[in-house]
Amino acid sequence: MNSIKNVKFEANDEDSEKASNSYLMSLVVVIVGLPLPIINLIATFVFFLSNRKENYFVRWHCTQALLSQLTLFFVNSYSIWWTLSIFFGGEKFSNNYFAYLFIALFFNIIELITTIYSAIQTRKGIHVEWWFFSSLTNLICKP
Amino acid sequence: MEAQKVDMYIMSNAKFFNSNDVLTIKDRLLELDDSKWTLIQTVALKDPTTSLIVSLLAGQLGIDRFMIGDTGKGVGKLLTCGGFGIWTIVDWFSIQSATRKKNMEKLLPFLH
Numbered sequence: 166m167n168s169i170k171n172v173k174f175e176a177n178d179e180d181s182e183k184a185s186n187s188y189l190m191s192l193v194v195v196i197v198g199l200p201l202p203i204i205n206l207i208a209t210f211v212f213f214l215s216n217r218k219e220n221y222f223v224r225w226h227c228t229q230a231l232l233s234q235l236t237l238f239f240v241n242s243y244s245i246w247w248t249l250s251i252f253f254g255g256e257k258f259s260n261n262y263f264a265y266l267f268i269a270l271f272f273n274i275i276e277l278i279t280t281i282y283s284a285i286q287t288r289k290g291i292h293v294e295w296w297f298f299s300s301l302t303n304l305i306c307k308p
Numbered sequence: 309m310e311a312q313k314v315d316m317y318i319m320s321n322a323k324f325f326n327s328n329d330v331l332t333i334k335d336r337l338l339e340l341d342d343s344k345w346t347l348i349q350t351v352a353l354k355d356p357t358t359s360l361i362v363s364l365l366a367g368q369l370g371i372d373r374f375m376i377g378d379t380g381k382g383v384g385k386l387l388t389c390g391g392f393g394i395w396t397i398v399d400w401f402s403i404q405s406a407t408r409k410k411n412m413e414k415l416l417p418f419l420h
Contacts, residue, residue, distance in 0.1 A: 177327055177328070178327065179326055179327055179328075179405070183402075183405060186401040186402070187401075189401065190397065190398065190400075190401045193397055193400070194394070194397055197393065197397060204393075204394060207394050208394045208397055208398055211391075211394060211395065211398045212398050212401065212402065215398065215402050216402075
């Protein structure tokens with residue numbers, strides 16, 4: 166889902182700490198809100214709102230974290246909905262269900278690894294661009 | 309104000325402010341009259357590390373926000389049990405920055 170492209174970017178220590186926190190926080194919230202994907206999205210959105218007046222580097226990374234969480238929210242919500250409908254709605258396990266579940270799991274693992282990598286790199290002040298999400302972020306977040 | 313005094317103030321209090329505010333504070337202090345030195349020293353600044361510890365331990369009740377002087381947000385956090393846990397987690401990552409901002413807001417009136 167994500168590929169990483171490093172781009173040189175100037176940021177001071179506090180900016181890189183805040184940018185790194187946007188990824189770190191989404192990691193912590195994954196642990197807390199594991200059964201409910203909406204919690205990740207709300208937390209990342211609140212963090213984005215609290216940093217909306219910061220400089221471009223911080224805003225950019227908050228937006229990228231938010232967009233990745235938004236995508237995962239749809240993927241995870243659908244898998245939860247499908248699982249619940251199997252257990253409580255009378256639907257049966259099918260190959261399609263397991264295929265979707267493995268894809269969702271794959272997306273989550275890739276997102277987790279990329280998030281950890283981005284948190285480490287942005288803390289060092291290195292600008293990390295993800296495949297697909299960086300282009301979207303560039304459209305939304307203007308300097 | 310004397311450069312030596314200003315340097316001493318900056319050295320001992322730099323951790324309470326955002327790094328981009330430190331230069332502004334230094335410039336303003338250098339322009340200030342010596343009579344304001346006592347007043348500036350009496351400004352009670354909050355330690356960002358302490359507020360982070362308070363946020364980790366009592367963030368659910370909004371104590372961290374009360375501590376830095378954000379009473380409105382503190383009440384909001386208290387009534388919603390830390391924004392149903394979400395606000396508490398967000399604050400773990402943003403309370404240090406909020407504390408530094410509050411410190412700057414406290415000091416600003418004395419710098420004019």
